[in-house]
Amino acid sequence: MKNRTKQTVPLLLIALSLLLIGAGTVRGEAQLVLTKAINICMECIGIG
Amino acid sequence: MAKKRTTLRLWVQAGWFALTNGYAKGFLEGKIYKGATKFVCVPGLNCYSCPGALGSCPIGSLQAVLDSGKFRFSCYVFGFLMLFGALMGRFVCGWLCPFGLVQDLLHKIPLFHKKKNLPGHQWLKYLKYVVLVLFVILLPMTVVGITGMGDPWFCKYICPSGTLFGGVPLLLSNPTLRSAIGWLFSWKMFLLVLIVVLSIKYYRPFCKYLCPLGAVYGLFNPVALYRLTVDQDKCVHCKGCQQVCKMDIPVWEKPNSVECIRCGDCKTFCPTGAIHSTLEQLRVKPYGGIEAEKGGENK
Structure with missing residues (x-):
C-alpha cells in the first residue's frame, strides 16, 4: 500500500498541474507570460 | 564509471x-x-x-x-x-x-x-x-x-x-x-x-x-516520479555516498533530501549497489522481479 501511494501521489500531482495550466490559460495568464517574455525585460538584464 | x-x-x-x-x-x-x-x-x-x-x-x-x-x-x-x-x-x-x-x-x-x-x-x-x-x-x-x-x-x-x-x-x-x-x-x-x-x-x-x-x-523530491531508494539489506553504512555528494547529503539516510540535485554520483560510487532510482525499479529483472524493491525504501 505504501509503495502504491508513492506511485499514485506524483500521478495525481501531474494531473492537478495540467488542470492548473489549463485554468491559467483560460484566465489569460498564458497571454500575460507571453507578452512579458517577448519584450526585453529591462529589470531582468539589470537596466530597470 | x-x-x-x-x-x-x-x-x-x-x-x-x-x-x-x-x-x-x-x-x-x-x-x-x-x-x-x-x-x-x-x-x-x-x-x-x-x-x-x-x-x-x-x-x-x-x-x-x-x-x-x-x-x-x-x-x-x-x-x-x-x-x-x-x-x-x-x-x-x-x-x-x-x-x-x-x-x-x-x-x-x-x-x-x-x-x-x-x-x-x-x-x-x-x-x-x-x-x-x-x-x-x-x-x-x-x-x-x-x-x-x-x-x-x-x-x-x-x-x-x-x-x-x-x-x-x-x-x-x-x-x-x-x-x-x-x-x-x-x-x-x-x-x-x-x-x-x-x-x-x-x-x-x-x-x-x-x-x-x-x-x-x-x-x-520526496514525492516525485523520479526518486532514489536505498536497499537497506545491501547498505553497509560506509557513508561513502555522503563523501562523494557535492551537495553534502547523507544519502543512506535521506535519499530524497530537498537538497539533492539527482546528479547520481552516490549511485555510481556505492560499493554495494544499494542506491537505485525509481526508473530502475520499472525495469523488470529476469528471474528476480523488481530488484530494487527487495530491501524496501528508506526515505
Whole structure:
C-alpha cells in the first residue's frame, strides 16, 4: 500500500498541474507570460 | 564509471541549453525571440530575455503574473512548477538548468582548494526559501506603484542568470541598451562576479543558498516520479555516498533530501549497489522481479 501511494501521489500531482495550466490559460495568464517574455525585460538584464 | 556519468550529465546540460536557447540570430542582432513557444515555461532558471531563449523562465513568469496586479495567484506558472516538480523534482537542477551548468563548469577550474559548502551552510541553506517567499512572491505582489503594478524583485535585484544570459549578451550587441546602464547593472554584475568566484571554490553556491526554483523543486523530491531508494539489506553504512555528494547529503539516510540535485554520483560510487532510482525499479529483472524493491525504501 505504501509503495502504491508513492506511485499514485506524483500521478495525481501531474494531473492537478495540467488542470492548473489549463485554468491559467483560460484566465489569460498564458497571454500575460507571453507578452512579458517577448519584450526585453529591462529589470531582468539589470537596466530597470 | 563516475567520470563517464559526469561527462554524460555535462552533455545533457549543454544539449538542453542549446535546444532551449537556439535562437542564434538573437545573439547576433542583440534582439530576443518573439515566437509563440514563449507561452511555455522551461524547467530551469533560463532568463526569457536571453537572446537565444525559446521558452519562458518559470520564476520570471511567476513574478510577471503576480506583479501585474491582475492575479493574486498564478495557476499557470504554479501548474508548470508542479508538473516539472512531480515528474523529476530537483533532477531539473542537476541536469536541465543553464545556470547549474555554468556553476558545474566553474567548479572544474583548478583554482583554490575545493570545498563543498560555505561557512554557515546549515543556516544559509534556508536562505533560498526566504528569497522565494519574499523576493518572488510577497514583494512583487505588495510593493506596487500608482499603476497597480509591482516589480519583479528577484529578477531585478538578485538573479545572476538574467545578468549572465540576458544582460551581458544583449548589452554587448545592442548599443542603445548599453547607453542605459546605471547603478542597478553595476550591482547585478557585482553579484554575478561574486557568485562566479564563489562557484570556483564552493560547489553550486547559488543553487544551495539562493535559488528560489531549487527551493520549489526540492519540496517535490520526496514525492516525485523520479526518486532514489536505498536497499537497506545491501547498505553497509560506509557513508561513502555522503563523501562523494557535492551537495553534502547523507544519502543512506535521506535519499530524497530537498537538497539533492539527482546528479547520481552516490549511485555510481556505492560499493554495494544499494542506491537505485525509481526508473530502475520499472525495469523488470529476469528471474528476480523488481530488484530494487527487495530491501524496501528508506526515505
